[in-house]
Amino acid sequence: MKRYIIIILAMFAGLCAYAQDFADNVSSADSLMRVKASYADTTLIGRNIFSLVNVRQSSSIASAMNQWRAANPDRVLKGYRISIFSESRQTARSESETVVERFKVKYPGIEVYRFYANPEFRVYVGDFRDKSEVTRFLNQILAEYPSAFVVETNINYPKMY
DSSP states (O other): HHHHHHHHHHHHHHHHHHHHHHHTEEEEEEEEEEEEEEEEEOTTSOOOOOGOOOOOOOOOHHHHHHHHHOOTTTTTTEEEEEEEEEESSTTTHHHHHHHHHHHHHTTTTTTTEEEEEEEEEEEEEEESSSSHHHHHHHHHHTOOTTTOOOEEEEEOOOOOO
C-alpha cells in the first residue's frame, strides 16, 4: 500500500512541475492564451480546425438572435466582400446575370449580390468578417476571376441554422 502511495505522490509531483513549467510559458490576454510553440499541437497547423468542431445549440438561441436581427434592421456589421464583376457595357446586365448563376453553381454556400450603381452592373460575393477569411477565399477564386478584388463594406449577419 505504501508503495502505491509513493508512486502516486511522485506522479502528482511530476504533474505539478509540468503544470508550473507550462504556466511560466503562457501569458493570457482577454480570453485568449498564447502558448509557446513547443506546447502547441503541431498536427493541426494548416488544417481547418472548424471542420473538426461540431457545435450544438438550443433552438432558442437561434430564435433569439433572429428576433434581435428583425428588431434591429438598421444595425450594420462591417466586413468584406469580393468584387468579381463590374462592367458598364450595353451587355453588362446579361453578363452580370450569367456571372451570378455560374458562381452560385460553383460556390453554393457563398452569398452573391448583384446590383446596379450608375453606370455599372456589379457582382459582389461573400460576407466575410475578417481579412484572413476574405483573403483565403480571394486566393481560391483568383484563377477563375483574375480581376477580383476585396471591397470593405457593410455585410449581412451570419445565418443562424
